[in-house]
Amino acid sequence: MSLDNNKTTAEQRRPDWAALVIAAVLVVMAGVIFFDVSRLRDMGGYSQVGPATVPDWIAFCLVGLAIWTVFAAFRRDFPKREKQEIGPVAWVVAGLIAQMVLIRLLGFSIATGVLFGLAAAGFGARRIWISIPAGIVICLAIYWLFAVVLQLSLPAGPLEHLIQ
Amino acid sequence: MSTFEFLLQGLASAMLPMNLIYALIGVTLGTMVGVLPGIGPATTVALLLPVTYQLDATGSLIMFAGIYYGGMYGGSTTSILLNTPGESSSIVTALEGNKMARAGRGGPALATAAIGSFVAGLIATLALAFVAPYIVKLALVFGPREYFALMVLAFITVSSAFGNSALRGLTSLFIGLSLSLVGIDQLTGQNRLSFGVPDLLDGIEVTTMAVAMFAIGETLFIAAQGEQAPDKVEAIRGSVWMTASDWARSWKAWLRGTVIGFPIGAMPAGGAEIGTFLSYATEKRLTKHPEEFGNGAIEGVAGPEAANNASAAGTLVPLLTLGLPTSATAAIMLAGFQQYGLQPGPLLFATNPQLVWGLIASLLIANLMLLVLNLPLVGLWVKLLTIPKPWLYAGILVFATLGTIGANPSVFELGMLLVFGLVAYVMRVFDYPIAPVIVGLILGPLAEQQLRRALAISQGDVTTLVQSPIAAVLLALAAIALILPLILRFRGRGNVLSQMAASED
Amino acid sequence: MKHFFLASILAGAIALPAAAADYSIMAPAAPGGGWDQTARTMQTALQTEKISNKVQVMNVPGAGGTIGIAQFASQQKGNPNQLLVGGYVMVGAILTNKSPVTLKDVTPIARLTGEYEVIVVPASSDIKSVADLTAKLKANPGSVSWGGGSAGGTDHITAGLIAKAAGVDPTKVNYIAFSGGGEALAAILGGQVTAGISSYGEFEGQIKAGALRLLAISSDKKIEGINAPTLKESGLDVVIQNWRMVAAAPGLSDDQKKAIAADIEKLAKSKTWQDSLKTKGWIDTYLSGPAFEAQLAKDIAATESILKDIGLVK
Numbered sequence: 001m002s003l004d005n006n007k008t009t010a011e012q013r014r015p016d017w018a019a020l021v022i023a024a025v026l027v028v029m030a031g032v033i034f035f036d037v038s039r040l041r042d043m044g045g046y047s048q049v050g051p052a053t054v055p056d057w058i059a060f061c062l063v064g065l066a067i068w069t070v071f072a073a074f075r076r077d078f079p080k081r082e083k084q085e086i087g088p089v090a091w092v093v094a095g096l097i098a099q100m101v102l103i104r105l106l107g108f109s110i111a112t113g114v115l116f117g118l119a120a121a122g123f124g125a126r127r128i129w130i131s132i133p134a135g136i137v138i139c140l141a142i143y144w145l146f147a148v149v150l151q152l153s154l155p156a157g158p159l160e161h162l163i164q
Numbered sequence: 165m166s167t168f169e170f171l172l173q174g175l176a177s178a179m180l181p182m183n184l185i186y187a188l189i190g191v192t193l194g195t196m197v198g199v200l201p202g203i204g205p206a207t208t209v210a211l212l213l214p215v216t217y218q219l220d221a222t223g224s225l226i227m228f229a230g231i232y233y234g235g236m237y238g239g240s241t242t243s244i245l246l247n248t249p250g251e252s253s254s255i256v257t258a259l260e261g262n263k264m265a266r267a268g269r270g271g272p273a274l275a276t277a278a279i280g281s282f283v284a285g286l287i288a289t290l291a292l293a294f295v296a297p298y299i300v301k302l303a304l305v306f307g308p309r310e311y312f313a314l315m316v317l318a319f320i321t322v323s324s325a326f327g328n329s330a331l332r333g334l335t336s337l338f339i340g341l342s343l344s345l346v347g348i349d350q351l352t353g354q355n356r357l358s359f360g361v362p363d364l365l366d367g368i369e370v371t372t373m374a375v376a377m378f379a380i381g382e383t384l385f386i387a388a389q390g391e392q393a394p395d396k397v398e399a400i401r402g403s404v405w406m407t408a409s410d411w412a413r414s415w416k417a418w419l420r421g422t423v424i425g426f427p428i429g430a431m432p433a434g435g436a437e438i439g440t441f442l443s444y445a446t447e448k449r450l451t452k453h454p455e456e457f458g459n460g461a462i463e464g465v466a467g468p469e470a471a472n473n474a475s476a477a478g479t480l481v482p483l484l485t486l487g488l489p490t491s492a493t494a495a496i497m498l499a500g501f502q503q504y505g506l507q508p509g510p511l512l513f514a515t516n517p518q519l520v521w522g523l524i525a526s527l528l529i530a531n532l533m534l535l536v537l538n539l540p541l542v543g544l545w546v547k548l549l550t551i552p553k554p555w556l557y558a559g560i561l562v563f564a565t566l567g568t569i570g571a572n573p574s575v576f577e578l579g580m581l582l583v584f585g586l587v588a589y590v591m592r593v594f595d596y597p598i599a600p601v602i603v604g605l606i607l608g609p610l611a612e613q614q615l616r617r618a619l620a621i622s623q624g625d626v627t628t629l630v631q632s633p634i635a636a637v638l639l640a641l642a643a644i645a646l647i648l649p650l651i652l653r654f655r656g657r658g659n660v661l662s663q664m665a666a667s668e669d
Numbered sequence: 670m671k672h673f674f675l676a677s678i679l680a681g682a683i684a685l686p687a688a689a690a691d692y693s694i695m696a697p698a699a700p701g702g703g704w705d706q707t708a709r710t711m712q713t714a715l716q717t718e719k720i721s722n723k724v725q726v727m728n729v730p731g732a733g734g735t736i737g738i739a740q741f742a743s744q745q746k747g748n749p750n751q752l753l754v755g756g757y758v759m760v761g762a763i764l765t766n767k768s769p770v771t772l773k774d775v776t777p778i779a780r781l782t783g784e785y786e787v788i789v790v791p792a793s794s795d796i797k798s799v800a801d802l803t804a805k806l807k808a809n810p811g812s813v814s815w816g817g818g819s820a821g822g823t824d825h826i827t828a829g830l831i832a833k834a835a836g837v838d839p840t841k842v843n844y845i846a847f848s849g850g851g852e853a854l855a856a857i858l859g860g861q862v863t864a865g866i867s868s869y870g871e872f873e874g875q876i877k878a879g880a881l882r883l884l885a886i887s888s889d890k891k892i893e894g895i896n897a898p899t900l901k902e903s904g905l906d907v908v909i910q911n912w913r914m915v916a917a918a919p920g921l922s923d924d925q926k927k928a929i930a931a932d933i934e935k936l937a938k939s940k941t942w943q944d945s946l947k948t949k950g951w952i953d954t955y956l957s958g959p960a961f962e963a964q965l966a967k968d969i970a971a972t973e974s975i976l977k978d979i980g981l982v983k
Contacts, residue, residue, distance in 0.1 A: 045620060050616075058338060065338055153727045
């Protein structure tokens with residue numbers, strides 16, 4: 001994926017599509033807020049300003065900002081974006097997802113060790129057969145320090161039961 | 165006995181070698197838990213409180229004070245070095261502090277934070293000892309309408325201090341405000357934007373959000389630079405210690421931060437983070453080096469850190485004089501006091517002077533101990549940055565998630581880290597500032613609640629908002645802060661002013 | 670060693686604890702709050718009194734305890750070593766948050782401690798008694814602003830019950846919810862609201878110092894050492910207690926339930942526990958067995974009806 005924008009004369013006249021997408025997202029957010037609080041509109045009580053009033057103001061402002069963003073998109077006011085490499089990001093995201101999936105099943109150390117290994121891979125240390133076990137050992141030490149010594153409650157799995 | 169004698173007596177007992185060791189243990193333990201992002205001083209103290217139960221009253225009080233200060237400073241360390249603010253009041257520290265660390269000036273940043281915390285803690289603790297009864301009277305005058313006016317002022321001053329583009333700054337702010345709506349509405353108990361998900365009923369935790377936006381977002385952003393980004397951060401450029409110019413730029417910021425932080429901390433609904441925001445905005449306006457703000461200005465670390473610590477001492481004012489726990493940390497301290505047979509309240513200074521002054525002396529000693537422990541370690545801490553990138557960032561992620569899991573072991577919370585980390589990444593790509601999101605998330609609900617409380621008390625009469633002199637003055641100040649830069653901008657712009665208004669839109 | 674390792678993996682996978690007398694207590698709140706303190710005090714007492722070898726406390730904060738109870742009911746079914754701390758606030762939170770998991774989905778064991786609600790006004794107020802307050806309330810309900818804790822919590826419910834008992838429409842109560850006791854107390858002391866309502870402990874210091882005037886307490890009978898009439902004596906038929914309890918997992922056999930109840934009774938009678946109650950200023954309102962179950966059912970029904978009256982539950 002490349003978000004690189006070379007500003008040539010031809011491109012100057014075209015809108016910044018990514019910025020238009022942002023504007024659309026803002027409008028969607030405004031819509032969600034507006035409709036979600038609509039069931040609360042009659043709860044003003046004595047203050048007249050009820051649980052729906054401020055959300056309505058915020059939704060209104062979001063729409064305003066969306067319109068402003070559209071103008072900026074056509075004027076191409078957004079700064080130049082640097083080239084983004086998607087591969088490393090995917091590694092890190094995969095690590096975070098793996099941690100989420102594994103933490104209940106296998107406990108803190110294994111799940112977080114896998115995160116450690118995959119994240120390191122995202123930054124160029126691709127030998128995960130070394131980094132994941134290393135991560136698990138580090139995390140087990142962390143678990144011992146924080147959960148066993150300092151009584152922080154961290155999810156335990158098979159490895160943690162060994163050191164308790 | 166006079167106030168002063170009580171204090172001296174307290175200091176004398178706190179200086180016993182055994183008690184100094186307890187202070188050292190407390191500071192060390194507090195720092196260890198406090199460095200976890202998402203675990204602020206409140207949780208640190210709550211978790212470690214049982215450790216202090218084993219000791220006698222003086223010993224436990226002093227260890228308790230050590231844990232408290234350690235927890236606070238631990239958060240600043242990780243904010244500066246790893247860009248992972250541990251709690252809402254060290255978010256601002258991360259803004260400039262981490263930029264400094266990346267430019268090889270982590271040493272001076274850590275030092276100014278430590279010394280600033282010490283100076284502010286010292287002044288504020290002494291202020292606590294001598295002017296608490298007067299400050300507390302002022303604090304009680306603040307009702308919902310005055311707080312609302314204060315929040316408006318905070319919004320205006322803070323928003324002018326973030327970002328290069330008015331459009332993107334405001335968009336970030338409103339994203340934060342939108343997210344702040346999620347959860348149970350405090351005044352009516354109705355849920356908003358939680359879509360039937362129970363985990364959203366309490367709203368989005370500020371610390372989770374801060375960790376996601378700063379630590380995770382930043383990690384993803386750096387990862388996306390691929391090979392272009394420099395392989396290693398240069399940990400030390402120039403001196404690891406503060407230079408003469410660093411000192412010259414820091415000391416005024418420390419004092420200003422203290423003056424801003426202490427009274428705001430003393431207000432029952434002030435909140436430490438508001439002091440840090442106002443301090444940051446002040447420093448940005450007064451600095452002679454506006455070009456450095458956003459790239460690592462030392463005042464931007466010194467001021468907010470001092471404000472944070474002064475505000476922490478400030479929260480003790482209502483706690484000790486009225487028995488009002490006005491922050492999570494204060495509530496836990498209250499629990500701690502009860503353990504030592506102290507019943508905070510209006511009579512405390514009269515009925516239990518030894519213990520109160522013992523506590524104040526303990527705070528002073530713990531504060532000093534923190535400095536003693538941390539200054540020599542600065543050199544070691546900054547070495548953390550020389551860890552090769554894969555291990556450094558993998559380690560940051562481990563710590564970021566560890567804090568979140570420790571505070572609330574839920575898969576949902578980890579999911580939020582990932583989602584908002586990705587949001588922050590996209591925002592960074594499009595050059596949206598991150599800090600206003602957090603500001604909106606913190607200030608939004610406060611402003612809304614106070615406004616609605618004020619109007620409920622007046623039964624819907626809007627003029628109530630300007631009928632109190634304090635509220636009127638604060639709102640007038642906010643109006644000036646909003647309009648003045650615009651006027652000055654139209655009348656020929658100086659360097660400082662164009663930077664201040666900083667908008668091409 | 671190898672067997673031990675395998676056994677541990679098995680044990681970990683199905684979350685079976687190692688020894689029978691170990692307990693794990695869930696506090697459905699963040700560290701530091703009332704439920705957390707109750708859980709940690711129980712932990713200390715259970716261990717000191719050797720009722721249990723090893724006790725762990727786990728915090729699952731959120732939404733008045735409804736997140737904790739939901740997790741507890743679904744994950745600990747049939748596990749006799751798991752305990753849950755909870756309280757009256759949970760009853761209201763379950764209703765207002767429309768929680769699918771209720772107290773019926775766990776096994777309530779015993780009520781441990783409780784606090785009564787009190788009504789206060791600033792010392793400078795011209796309201797001298799509950800009668801003055803209700804007169805003002807009847808004349809113009811909106812002019813009486815009540816400062817207390819979160820909406821739908823014990824304080825709010827008490828304000829609603831008082832209005833109802835005084836013959837005023839509970840939906841007209843001008844209740845101002847503050848976050849946490851400290852903020853409400855500051856607003857009351859500063860004269861920002863007409864009256865304050867919260868548990869006695871929150872106001873005790875100020876009442877003793879003469880900054881607040883105590884109008885009434887929500888107990889059934891007068892409390893020793895507290896110089897105020899009950900709401901009943903003041904002509905309002907309102908009795909309410911903000912209690913804390915301990916519950917066990919759902920799906921236990923009668924024997925398991927009995928064993929836990931016996932342990933909790935030992936705890937409640939123990940010296941360590943009683944001493945902690947004193948230092949923390951908690952009132953012992955221990956109640957167990959069928960009497961507790963009946964009281965719980967009564968509380969739930971009464972709470973549901975008043976929350977409907979206030980308009981928080983439809």
